[in-house]
Amino acid sequence: MELKIVLAIFGFEDVKNARLTKIDDFFYELDCGEIVFTLIDPTKLREYDFSISHSYKEALSIENADDVKVYNIVTIANPIENSTINFLAPLLVNEKKALLGQIALDENRYKEYGLREPIKNFL
Numbered sequence: 001m002e003l004k005i006v007l008a009i010f011g012f013e014d015v016k017n018a019r020l021t022k023i024d025d026f027f028y029e030l031d032c033g034e035i036v037f038t039l040i041d042p043t044k045l046r047e048y049d050f051s052i053s054h055s056y057k058e059a060l061s062i063e064n065a066d067d068v069k070v071y072n073i074v075t076i077a078n079p080i081e082n083s084t085i086n087f088l089a090p091l092l093v094n095e096k097k098a099l100l101g102q103i104a105l106d107e108n109r110y111k112e113y114g115l116r117e118p119i120k121n122f123l
Contacts, residue, residue, distance in 0.1 A: 003093065006059050007101025009037075010089060018100060020093065028071060030091070030100075039071040040085060045122040048113075050105055052092070061097045069093045074119065081120040087113035 001020045019031045028039040042048040071091045077083045088105050
């Protein structure tokens with residue numbers, strides 16, 4: 001799926017378009033041209049719930065919860081058990097409108113989510 005990035009991926013503010021491809025039931029590839037991210041569907045691993053501000057909803061044209069899918073960036077390591085997941089900066093995708101954005105969760109409000117949580121904690 002081709003996506004327009006409307007809320008920049010942190011550190012990659014110049015990237016405006018990406019292609020999201022499903023790898024398997026857990027993993028996805030986000031190809032941004034110069035860089036490719038490995039993403040994971042967090043709901044396959046844990047309870048993952050947070051509020052989306054009105055400004056983020058507006059930017060992503062989110063009208064209801066069914067409009068958005070959530071993914072997290074995985075930093076791949078060898079062996080795979082040493083890979084980490086960023087649960088504090090999820091990627092939100094509005095598949096109906098083909099829009100993507102990354103948001104930052106307040107780490108004081110969402111203390112149960114980490115910036116670099118080991119994937120082995122969920123295997």
